Amino acid sequence: MVEGIKKKAGHCWKMFQKQRQLWLLCIPIIIWVVLFAYVPMYGLLIAFVDYIPGMSIFKCNFVGLKYFRDFVLSPVFLQLLRNTLAMSLLGLTFGFAAPILFALCLNELKEGWFKKTVQTTSYLPHFISWVVAGSMIFMLLSNEGIINDILMRLGLTEKAIPFLTEGKYYWVMYTLANIWKGMGWSSIIYLSAMSSMDSELMEAGAVDGMGRLGAVKHVILPTILPTIVVQWIIGIGGILNAGFEQHLVLGNTSTQAYWDVIDTYSYRYGIQLGYYSVGTAVGLMKSIIGVALVWATNWFCRKKLDTAIF
């Protein structure tokens, strides 16, 4: 046992010596990560004490899991979880598939001005802030908005549809808004993965009579599968992140029962009311669940798809 450890340590040391110049270059990054990613994590202790701003964490009353318990047992917990999961899952299905499909479509276009224009235009919404996007969506979807105007002029509805003030429309609107904003930008990574595709495979497939759909199924998708898997695992890890500023911009009191998610709750009670212990407990709980889901998904992908992050 001891021998084994010694052997491994020796191996590590040899590796380090061999790569010492690279390690030297990494020193600033390592220091950065330690200082800014790990040292602040001691602040997670706030979740376990009755924190008073300005007082040392170690002098505050230790309350154990009180804030975790309070959150889980709070009357709004199930509603928050429902909203969070619903919007996350919509994002992980439609929102996840949209950039892949978009990248596949773009890939089918011949190089030229049209493809470049479509591609560039699709990136633009990503750079529009949610505040501006919110105003645009209000103009489109309000009772007097463009969409209702068109629907009524076409005789498809007699009365304006309250897209913005009825909760039942909120999740769909949120998902579509996210797709509109993120689809072009997220497709870059898939297009980049497609660019590394082996052209000989395509040519061989063409010789064997493989059509466009066949090429997508048998060549392109297998090529970008590792990228899809990585994105999927990362996406699963963020399943409890169902947006924040989007809801503050797109939501209103009429729809709050549908948009109030864990993060907006945590912001109101943790930050705005100054109960940092509540905010930290909720955040920590989300992180733990996120990490667990990443591990589980990673394990699943390795077993079933033979592809994983780690």
Added chain:
Amino acid sequence: MKKKTMSLIAVALTAAMLAGCGNAGSNGSTGTTGGSDAPAAESKAADAAGDAQEEAQAPVSEGSGNFNEFGWEVPEETLVINILDAAGDYAPTESEKVGEANVIEYFKEKFNVEFNIQHISGDGTEAVNLALASGDYPDIIRYVPFTVMEKFVQMNKAVDLTPYMDTLGTNLKKSMGEHYPLFLDGDSKLWYVPSMMGSIDDFPDYSAHIRYDEWQGIGSPEIKTPDDFYNALNAILEKYPTTPNGESRYAISLYDSTSPVDLCGFWGLKSGYDIDDEGNFTYWAFTDAGKEMTKFLNRFYLDGTLDPDSFANNFEQWKTKFSNERVVGMLGSWWISYNAGHEVWQSLDPNMPEDKRFIQIGFKSEDADAAYLSAKNFLGSRCTIITDKAKDPEALLKFIDWQASELGQALTGWGIPNGTPIGDTGETGKFWDIDEEGNWSVDPEAKEQLITETWDYEAEHYWTGVPWLFVNQSRWDDGEHNIWPNQMWYSENKWKSMMLDNLSDTIFDSSAMSLRVKSDDIKMAEQAVKDAWQMNWSAAVQANSDAEFDAAWKQLQDALNVAGIDKLEEALAENYKTNMEKLGQ
């Protein structure tokens, strides 16, 4: 060579990163910061000002014997006042920026006082909480919410002002008047002064609004009850169904800040509560009055005359509709229909008929004793504290006390006297004059413009911007003046006189209702109650049938019960009874 280069790069990168972590240590006289950046930015301000303050503040409180025309004893050494302005959402216009710079210069020259003001562009409360957590805050914080002020006290980071109140704080104590005991904590200690207290108890805040010319157009029907108001709005809508541009109109429209708590005043509730003779509180959603108020709005919804985006409009979106004449009536603060109505129209058409405007009116439910529309809380809700960072708190308190004096209030509210350049226009503007002996008078031209409502509110920014560490909105002893230039001489203003006549019996003193000391449970319940009505009230307003309304109402009540409305009612009642005792009532 390669190794040396690599080592050099690594060392350089490390050094650069560590340098980046350090404090730049430079600072201007004013600054703005977003919510979460506040402490770091503030730290710079405090550091920069700290050195100057250390040497400057010590002798200030001792006095120089040299008084200026404002009654301020000018210190021999500059008094540096570092202020964190926790009001938040700071987004100044160009004229406001210039105004603040003018004020800073004026105080340096006339008072030998130097302001370092740190504004917050994001959420002010969030920024102060973070400042407290990090320990980066300056000598004075203004506009701190009461609950956050308590945290400073709890952490021994606020200065106890009690020992000074009979010596350095006489103006403050006089201004607080009979309400002084309500500012003290359980141990009779004073930890703060209100950033803004008092009220103009003869002037309303909240009202119903109706288009005056159109109301005349339908024969000026009397409006005494909710039904009268409903009928008048619909009669106007029938007669004037579209705007001059041909757009459809609504009888009434709401926006995201509309609160049922305020609306219930028309149905006889005080700040959203029914208070019985024993001082017990019942929340509006559990009263007939609250239900009637909601049904009143639901009636407009069912008629299709309530703006369907009432719960989606933010204020700016709503204001655009209002300014485009798409709304016949509204319920809200008196100034809103000024700001979004005739003031906009007048700026577009100077020859606009005088009667084309909204007037402010009151009405009350037949079942109510009275309409309680304007709650006057003399205590204010925000605090100014002197923190443990102050090297000479007495000097700072002396300045705040001067601000509480009559001339202090004048300079704070009315701005720089005797004329200030209005940008690059070559013109000057002012509200008042003062001579070297301290004799002052309101500028007759300014007074005339305010009475005739032709006052240029944009130009006013060039001479205002004094940090409000303490202001009292109430009228002065002369019964005429107060800090707001536009809230005097009502009797000489046709429209304000009309407003007063319509609403004089709708104002009430809510100071004793103000729950200031709150346990964690109560704070959480308060937020949960707000969440509960926000999530459920709109469903009742927008119910399509009586059955749907009843279901939504039941759901609202259930949500409020789960949120802990009983705890809140109990705490409010207990606090109210204690305050009434303190006030000897």
